[in-house]
Amino acid sequence: MESLDLLLGGLGAALTPENLLYAAIGVILGTFVGVLPGIGPAMAVALLLPVTFGLNPTQSFIMFAGIYYGGMYGGSTTSILLNTPGESSSVMTAIEGNKMAKRGRAAQALATAAIGSFIAGTIGTLLVAFFAPTLADIGVDIGAPSYFAIIVLSMVLVTSVLGSSKLRGFISLFLGLTIGLVGLDLNTGQPRLDFDQPLLADRLDIVVVAVGIFALGEALWVAAHLRRRPLEIIPVGQPWMGKEDWRRSWKPWLRGTAIGFPFGAVPAGGAETPTFLSYIAERRLAKDGSEFGEGAIEGVAGPEAANNASAAGTFVPLLAMGIPVTATSAVMLAALTSYGIQPGPQLMDTQSDLVWTLLASLLIGNALLLVLNLPLAPVWAKLLSIPRPQLYAGILFFASLGAYAANLQAFDVFLLLVFGLLGLAMRRFGLPVLPLILGVILGPLGETRFREALTISGGEVSGLFDETLAVILYVIALLAILIPQVLGLIRRSRTNEKELVSR
Numbered sequence: 001m002e003s004l005d006l007l008l009g010g011l012g013a014a015l016t017p018e019n020l021l022y023a024a025i026g027v028i029l030g031t032f033v034g035v036l037p038g039i040g041p042a043m044a045v046a047l048l049l050p051v052t053f054g055l056n057p058t059q060s061f062i063m064f065a066g067i068y069y070g071g072m073y074g075g076s077t078t079s080i081l082l083n084t085p086g087e088s089s090s091v092m093t094a095i096e097g098n099k100m101a102k103r104g105r106a107a108q109a110l111a112t113a114a115i116g117s118f119i120a121g122t123i124g125t126l127l128v129a130f131f132a133p134t135l136a137d138i139g140v141d142i143g144a145p146s147y148f149a150i151i152v153l154s155m156v157l158v159t160s161v162l163g164s165s166k167l168r169g170f171i172s173l174f175l176g177l178t179i180g181l182v183g184l185d186l187n188t189g190q191p192r193l194d195f196d197q198p199l200l201a202d203r204l205d206i207v208v209v210a211v212g213i214f215a216l217g218e219a220l221w222v223a224a225h226l227r228r229r230p231l232e233i234i235p236v237g238q239p240w241m242g243k244e245d246w247r248r249s250w251k252p253w254l255r256g257t258a259i260g261f262p263f264g265a266v267p268a269g270g271a272e273t274p275t276f277l278s279y280i281a282e283r284r285l286a287k288d289g290s291e292f293g294e295g296a297i298e299g300v301a302g303p304e305a306a307n308n309a310s311a312a313g314t315f316v317p318l319l320a321m322g323i324p325v326t327a328t329s330a331v332m333l334a335a336l337t338s339y340g341i342q343p344g345p346q347l348m349d350t351q352s353d354l355v356w357t358l359l360a361s362l363l364i365g366n367a368l369l370l371v372l373n374l375p376l377a378p379v380w381a382k383l384l385s386i387p388r389p390q391l392y393a394g395i396l397f398f399a400s401l402g403a404y405a406a407n408l409q410a411f412d413v414f415l416l417l418v419f420g421l422l423g424l425a426m427r428r429f430g431l432p433v434l435p436l437i438l439g440v441i442l443g444p445l446g447e448t449r450f451r452e453a454l455t456i457s458g459g460e461v462s463g464l465f466d467e468t469l470a471v472i473l474y475v476i477a478l479l480a481i482l483i484p485q486v487l488g489l490i491r492r493s494r495t496n497e498k499e500l501v502s503r
Contacts, residue, residue, distance in 0.1 A: 006352065007129050010360030013353070019062050020368075022055070023361065026066020027368045031074045057339050061358045065365035068332070069121065072311060073369055076113045076304055081106060082395055084215035090307065091437050092275040094214060096292065096299030103295045107378045111241045112249045112297055113304040118370040120257040120305035124312025125362045127261055128319075144452035145466050149473035151446040154273045155438060156477040157280050172431045175422075176439020179204060180447075187451060199411045208403045209440050212416045213433055215399040217423015219392040224424070249301040252282050256305025263306075264313020276438065278306035312362070319355060 014023075055063065079090040080097030093113065100109040155173060182193045183203040194200035241249070256278045263274040282298040292299055318332065341354060386394075403416040426433055450464075457463020465471050 006356045007360060010356030013058055013357050014062055014360045014364055019059060022059050022063040023066045023364050023368050026063035027070040027365060027372055030067035030070020031373060033071060057354055058357050062361040062364065065361040066368060069365045069369045072308065073114060073117060073373055077110060080109045083218050084211060084395060091210065091434060092279045092303035093300055096296050099295035108241050108245050108297065109300050111374060112301045114370055114374050116253040116256065116301045116305040117308040118366055119253045120260060120309035121312050121366040122363060123257050124261050124309040125359060128312060128315045129359050143467055144449045145464050145470040148446055148449040148453055148464065149470040150273060151442045153473045153477045154276050154442060156480050168431050169435050173435035173439045176436035177443040180440045180443030199409060203444060206441055208412050208415050209419050210437055211399045211403060212419025213423040215395050216416060216420025217427060219396055220420055220424040221427045222392055245297055248297050252298045252302035253305045255281060256302040257309040260306030260309030261313040264310035265316040274306040274310050275303040278302040
């Protein structure tokens with residue numbers, strides 16, 4: 001009950017007309033910047049952070065929370081409408097959301113993303129408020145072997161589930177892991193795959209890779225087929241969710257929340273893994289899985305809820321341990337320290353008022369995001385009524401701007417073109433895009449955890465199996481590979497028996 005009283009006190013401090021105005025301004029600014037292709041929530045928060053510096057801490061946190069959630073919603077908007085993830089955690093949303101948009105159901109995709117984000121963000125923030133100390137202890141107890149096992153399981157599940165060919169999926173994953181190796185070895189300083197180019201010494205920015213593969217690759221693919229197909233303007237469709245949409249969305253919202261929050265609460269590398277797992281879960285649980293890949297609303301509702309629940313969960317390691325596990329939380333850490341707040345185990349005691357005001361402001365920003373942007377879903381969807389040559393010209397402009405803004409290097413624009421051509425080639429030869437992005441994101445993180453586990457064990461491979469959780473996850477990964485093969489053999493043998501009997 002003490003936590004509830006403190007949270008209510010934080011809400012009391014935040015719920016004044018002036019503070020609500022700051023929250024609304026933050027939501028609008030965050031959404032506007034986040035909706036630009038290639039920008040994403042992390043950059044939206046970073047770009048707009050100076051806006052909060054002239055305010056007192058309470059007002060600053062309230063506007064900051066609005067910018068944070070507004071940027072996240074803007075990232076999902078570009079994923080759905082333009083097939084351009086604002087950041088890596090929005091990749092899953094683009095897969096089904098953009099297909100829905102092309103079928104004239106953009107408003108429904110935006111609405112289920114907004115409502116799912118609100119539900120997951122609210123539940124996640126409440127869980128942070130009530131269980132942050134306990135969850136922080138659990139996060140500390142999970143070691144490198146289990147983290148590496150989680151990453152291996154994610155790669156196996158996503159690669160084996162997506163696409164019609166597992167071979168093509170693993171080829172795509174191998175390409176992503178190779179791209180993730182580019183740059184200096186973090187342990188030895190040895191350059192890897194840098195082609196004697198100093199600008200490749202740092203690891204490739206995931207925003208540049210994702211925008212190149214998705215946005216530029218899609219634009220080049222569309223341009224290559226414009227002369228073969230008549231110019232089409234995608235219809236906006238009905239501007240509301242029907243009863244069937246609600247029926248199919250509410251369970252994925254809750255499942256996505258349950259999957260996403262634990263991954264954010266422990267320093268496991270951000271929202272990418274839970275969004276991948278949420279998508280896989282919805283695909284496995286769907287009564288008719290044939291709609292997946294063609295615009296299944298569950299494929300938007302689940303991952304978006306997982307994304308926002310994970311984002312809320314990142315406040316556990318951020319506030320309790322001072323560990324930012326995503327780019328966005330790193331910017332948030334900078335904002336906290338700028339006010340003299342040092343995250344750590346004693347933060348709840350030494351800065352109690354500010355912490356509870358921050359958590360309350362997250363609830364307010366999340367609610368205002370839904371109130372302000374849900375009615376705007378049909379307006380955002382009208383972007384799709386723009387003729388494709390003009391639409392993709394705009395996408396290319398903002399994608400190039402986003403790639404350049406990532407590091408203020410013209411070389412990143414060249415890399416954008418390279419990855420755009422790679423994305424075009426992958427579409428031409430039927431290689432799934434997602435395993436590549438997964439390899440780029442989780443490859444370096446997996447390498448780090450792998451080395452940590454081996455270092456702890458003195459170089460013994462058995463160190464990868466030191467934790468019970470790791471062993472369980474490896475068994476699940478192995479079963480995920482073997483079970484479909486065994487079931488396939490059984491089905492083929494039964495088919496052959498039936499053919500023999502019929503003869």
